[in-house]
Amino acid sequence: MLHRRRFLQLGSLGLSAFSFSSFRMPAASRKPIVISTWDAGIEANKAAWKILRNGGRALDAVEQGVMVTESSLNCCVGLGANPDRDGHVTLDACIMDEHANCGSVAFLERIKHPVSVARRVMEKTPHVMLVGEGAQQFAVAEGFPLEPDKLSDDAKKSYENWLKKSEYKPVINIENSKKSTAAVPTRLENGDWNHDTIGMVAMDAEGNLSGSCTTSGMAFKMRGRLGDSPIIGAGLYVDNEVGAATATGQGEDVIRICGTHLVVELMRQGLSPENACKKAVERIIKIKGAKAKEIQVGFIAINKRGEYGGYCIQKGFNFAVCYADDKNFLVDGKYIL
Ligand code: ASP
Secondary structure, three states: OHHHHHHHHHHHHOHHHHHHHHOOOOOOOOOOEEEEEOOOHHHHHHHHHHHHHOOOOHHHHHHHHHHHHHHOOOOOOOOOOOOOOOOOOOEEEEEEOOOOOEEEEEEEOOOOOHHHHHHHHHHHOOOOEEEHHHHHHHHHHOOOOOOOOOOOHHHHHHHHHHHOOOOOOOOOHHHHOOOOOOOOOOEOOOOOEOOOEEEEEEEOOOOOEEEEEEEOOOOOOOOOOOOOOOOEOOOEEEEOOOEEEEEEEOHHHHHHOOHHHHHHHHHHOOOOHHHHHHHHHHHHHHHHHHHHHHOOEEEEEEEOOOOEEEEEOOOOOEEEEEEEOOEEEEEEOEEOO
16 A cells, blocks of 8 residues: 555646656666576576676676576476466567667477577668568577477476366466565476576666577467567667666566566666656556556666666566676565556
8 A cells, every 4th residue: 555655646736746766877887797586597697797707798697697597497488387278388588688689489399498599680681570380490590409398297297287177267366365485486386487587688788788588488378469578669679878678577568568668768868777667567557557567567677877677567577687797686576556
């Protein structure tokens, strides 16, 4: 209730209040920096940080960071994840650099590192997005091995469990009922993941920004369903003049507001990363009305000064922040409902 009241009060102050607070400059620009969604972000940040601390490019950091999560077979991201309702794991990912170059793959099967395929799309084709069979064909032509068409043991168990009712009910907000504290996401007692995505944004020592986002999407989704994660401007957006943002949660509602593009544009208007994420969350809540309680969406963002922030609809979202060898920590996302 307190949160709601505060949200209404802040809302009535309007944009100028946010703009005012954002003009309080931090003592110094913080770079390099990397942030990523959820607790799996701790491990992913470590890999990204190795690159950033040695003067590497943010683009390499955000690719190699999320590859850690994609590699973990017992994870909600990558080939170990829950399948769609026809029993196939389909993966979505995208990446974007400081020049607004971007690449994306969606509905990709049997490839371990969709984020790297997305990078190849960006670097080696005149396109932004490849999907399904075509994306897989491109990946294989680029030398990515075709992995066996097989569910991990845990995913198989959880799919068999789901098949008993075959209820098509998106369950994105399960972290609300039981929060994981594991460094790599773990399966909940009912067989579901606490979340399905990792999104990462980083600024390197040169001050250049990049971002990545990779997911298996919603568990037991309709075959062919895509969420926000592979969509530039929805699951990820980078503008090297302003900042970068990524999203997690119910993808349909992130797409509806072009979520991360909105966050970056709000930062351009002077909002801090946290307030920009908050405004985007508020917009979803306004659209969804009473149904907002049934979903979770979280945004995280950084700006060119190395300030970071995140916001979500309801309690249970966290993100990992790293800007020094001994500074890689989880932050609980502030929430509105
Ligand atoms: N945003 C992802 C999707 O809708 C899911 C997630 O973030 O957990 O596919």
